[in-house]
Amino acid sequence: MLTAIGLVELNSIAKGIEAADAMLKSAQVEILTSRPICPGKYIVLISGDVAAVESAVRAGVNLGEAAVVDEFILPNVHPAVIPAISATTPAVDMQALGIIETFSIASLIVAADTAVKAAEVDLIEIRLGTGIGGKSFVTLTGDVAAVKAAVEAGSASAAEKGLLLNKVVIPSPHRNLVPSIM
The missing domain is CATH 3.30.70.1710 (BMC (bacterial microcompartment) domain)
Structure with missing residues (x-):
């Protein structure tokens, strides 16, 4: 285990x-x-x-x-983190979309774990540094309030280390954007 x-x-x-x-x-x-x-x-x-x-x-x-x-x-990684890193997260119903972007891989994984533990959200993907200049980002979804809370909690952990690049919450992503996120 x-x-x-x-x-x-x-x-x-x-x-x-x-x-x-x-x-x-x-x-x-x-x-x-x-x-x-x-x-x-x-x-x-x-x-x-x-x-x-x-x-x-x-x-x-x-x-x-x-x-x-x-x-x-x-020490107690959330069960959704590993599938999100390996891009094997099951399809989820896209609601609000949250994105946290960091300058390091380590800070992003901690941010994703913090975010998913802070609110009722689904991790979509944790993208680690390849093909994006060494930066990393996590995408997550849920209702607007949960996504806002998760993004705030997760981005705070990266900001503490000075490694937060950006954070975004899109309350209602356009339906044509969803396939490129999932």
Whole structure:
């Protein structure tokens, strides 16, 4: 059972691969994704029990040193986060649309987890850094009040680190926009 996830984001691909190896060797964790992202960064996203994820992230950060851009440990990740990262979220009824955009992958995943825990919303997708200059964004839907609350809560966590780029709530997205979001 997935209990925790952790991520280390580095500005060096070589150091990122080395950090991934150190993370796997330091604790009993599974890699959810380990790959280069734009612009020449590398992410390592792992899962496991809380203590193992903490140990592995610490190992990755220690090895990565100055190459570490951002990192996190989410001990009780919301069940909707992993499907949204892997773009396997089941189709949802589009209501209001919320978007949070950040400068780092780590800050965005934490923002998405915070948002979905703050209000009754459905995550649509968590887009991580590839093909968008290393930025990330999450799209979510629900009734207008819930989307506003979720976007505010999620964007606050990224803003605390100075990594919030933008946040938007569209109360009633045009029906022709919906297919490009889903």
